[in-house]
Amino acid sequence: MIEKVDCIVIGAGVVGLAIARSLAVAGREVIILEAENSYGMHTSTRNSGCIHAGINYPPGSLKNQLAIRGKNLLYQYCPERGVTHEMTGKFVVAIEDEDIPVLHELKEKANKNGLDQIYIADAGQIKEMEPNLNCAGALYSPTSGLIEPHDLMTAFLGDAENCGAVLAVNTKVLSGAIFEDFVELIVSGNPETKIRCGLCVNAAGHGAQKIAAAIKGISSETVPKQFLTRGCYFVMHGRKPFNRM
Ligand SMILES: Cc1cc2nc3c(=O)[nH]c(=O)nc-3n(C[C@H](O)[C@H](O)[C@H](O)COP(=O)(O)OP(=O)(O)OC[C@H]3O[C@@H](n4cnc5c(N)ncnc54)[C@H](O)[C@@H]3O)c2cc1C
Numbered sequence: 001m002i003e004k005v006d007c008i009v010i011g012a013g014v015v016g017l018a019i020a021r022s023l024a025v026a027g028r029e030v031i032i033l034e035a036e037n038s039y040g041m042h043t044s045t046r047n048s049g050c051i052h053a054g055i056n057y058p059p060g061s062l063k064n065q066l067a068i069r070g071k072n073l074l075y076q077y078c079p080e081r082g083v084t085h086e087m088t089g090k091f092v093v094a095i096e097d098e099d100i101p102v103l104h105e106l107k108e109k110a111n112k113n114g115l116d117q118i119y120i121a122d123a124g125q126i127k128e129m130e131p132n133l134n135c136a137g138a139l140y141s142p143t144s145g146l147i148e149p150h151d152l153m154t155a156f157l158g159d160a161e162n163c164g165a166v167l168a169v170n171t172k173v174l175s176g177a178i179f180e181d182f183v184e185l186i187v188s189g190n191p192e193t194k195i196r197c198g199l200c201v202n203a204a205g206h207g208a209q210k211i212a213a214a215i216k217g218i219s220s221e222t223v224p225k226q227f228l229t230r231g232c233y234f235v236m237h238g239r240k241p242f243n244r245m
Helices: 014-025 062-081 097-112 123-129 149-162 205-214
Strands: 003-010 030-033 090-094 119-121 137-141 145-147 166-168 173-178 183-187 193-202
Touching (some): 014 149, 062 149, 097 119, 123 137
Parallel strands (some): 003 193
Antiparallel strands (some): 090 137
């Protein structure tokens, strides 16, 4: 017998869990299919945990609107659900004098994005706020902050499960097909299983393109191209010299 469910969310990262939560809270039946043996094993726990203020996105863009709305929703949601976070504030630093015009450009962009609290801090303000910060100038964003992403995902999953959602781990989506009234997915297991749903959300992070390519009925032209880049984090031992980002 083929399993049927109202909604399937593929991927239990922060995006998939947020979507699953919204659907479940709205009364939909939800199964989250996750390839790993737990949630949040990929990008969602390997990031900077910064709550972005929405400074640097094109003014009026959807990304900008969502960044600002998301930030406000996070600052409301985190205290309600005990998610570790802090509105630390953030400096964007100009090391040399010649970098200072860039700060003014950023400030103008931020103001156009509706972020009126952002200001260019003078040397006195910078020394008072961060005595160890040596720079030519800095833009200060008071509403930027830090969050513990795993806490956030635990809260999202808890809310979703309280509304009946189910997380299926070790369940990798291998392929599928779109039919007129439903989407059929083939998931890993011994034997592999077919599962059908009315609504399927592909929130598989950097696995999303591969899944889209393996589902019959999705035109390759509609799948955004993947651009992989590599970054490095450094671990600093000892007392941190700064209180803000
Ligand atoms: C270095 C770095 C720093 C960042 N810093 C920040 C920051 O400070 N602030 C910020 O807001 N954002 C930041 N981001 C962006 C943010 O981390 C991502 O946008 C976010 O984590 C993406 O979440 P996701 O749920 O889409 O993907 P993921 O967390 O990758 O989740 C995808 C899930 O899908 C699962 N999956 C994949 N393929 C399958 C399959 N076939 N079947 C079933 N499951 C599957 C994976 O196992 C995974 O659990 C940063 C990103 C990077 C790379």
